[in-house]
Amino acid sequence: MGxxxxxxxxxxxxxxxxxRLVAAGHRVRAASRHAT
Known part of the structure; x- marks a missing residue:
């Protein structure tokens, strides 16, 4: 899976x-405007 x-x-x-994506077994990259 991608x-x-x-x-x-x-x-x-x-x-x-x-x-929800992580819970379903997906690999996730997250992006936001500001670093947290």
Missing amino acids: TTLVTGATGTTGSRTAA
Whole structure:
């Protein structure tokens, strides 16, 4: 399975999307405007 890029990963929708993808076994790369 490939890697999925989630933009806006520090926001509500992006963080929930990233968490669901990881829980489903996907590899996730997260991007945001500011480093946290």
